[in-house]
Amino acid sequence: MLTVLSLGAGVQSTTMALMAAHGEIKPMPDAAIFADTQWEPAAVREHLNWLATGNVLPFPVHVVTAGNIRDGIIARRNTTGGRYAAIPWYTVAPDGKPGMNRRQCTSEYKLSPIAREIRRVLGKSPSDYIAPGTVTVMIGISIDEAIRMKPARQKYMRNVWPLIDRRMSRRDCIRWLELHEYPVPPKSACIGCPFHNNAYWRDMRDNRPDEWADACTADDALRLGDARGMRLVEYMHPSRVPLRGAPIDGDTRQADLFNNECEGMCGV
Secondary structure, eight states, rough: EEEEEEESHHHHHHHHHHHHTTTSSSSSSSSEEEEOOOOOOOOHHHHHHHHSSSSSOOOOEEEOSSSSHHHHHHBBBBSSSSSSSSOOOEOOOOOOOOEEOOHHHHHIIIIHHHHHHHHHHHHHOTTOOTTTTOEEEEEEEGGGGGGGGOOOOTTTTEEOOOHTTTTTHHHHHHHHHHHHOOOOOOOOOTTTTTTTTTHHHHHHHHOOHHHHHHHHHHHHTTTTGGGOOOOOOSSTTTTTTTTGOOSSSOOOOOHHHHHSOTTSSTTT
8 A cells, every 4th residue: 555645745734744744644655746837937946846845744755847837838849749738728719709728737747747757656557457556645635625636547546535624724824834833835836827917927026026037928828830720819818918918907806716726736
């Protein structure tokens, strides 16, 4: 039997990992696994490095990757070499009708590399049989995100949600971190994630200009080169205008992250 903790390096999964380290969540994970899209903000990478120092958690943190998602966006390729990385960009059809792309980035850049690492740890090849229930995966979803709970896709995995079992909300997680004098993590999501709300985009523009410029350049690339022949015109911001000129100052409403954010992986 193997118990792994799915580490997104956000508030919820960080709290879950530290609670396990304190013995408040059992069993103790054999390892935490962080799936790296290679396009995380610098603050997230710093937080992850802190968690993985060996002085914070009593179990190892495995960092795995399916490649650089930004490179895939620019090259118009997914992780298997197929055309177009499946990112849920906002779109405009030739008739002006708005839409949104399907989402496979969670599967390609998060779930698949975690599953491959689990097989590696078990010493199993991609085709080897693994008995049902062999692996327990701890996922950091809090009670205010219960809609994001989903069973594992593989029969040999069993997903559990320790924060749900303890009726803990995201705010409860922050209180726990503060009570134990741990840093509150930044939101864990790709720099150019289309589910950022305007407050996040403003903070990036005003306080992290390098990351803002990076996101704007990637957004511009959605409509350059091969993209010109696409039927749908793609945008990173829901206003469906280039990010550089998007109306991020005039709308302070929060995005519906619980329904839209990557399924139980990003941002937790």
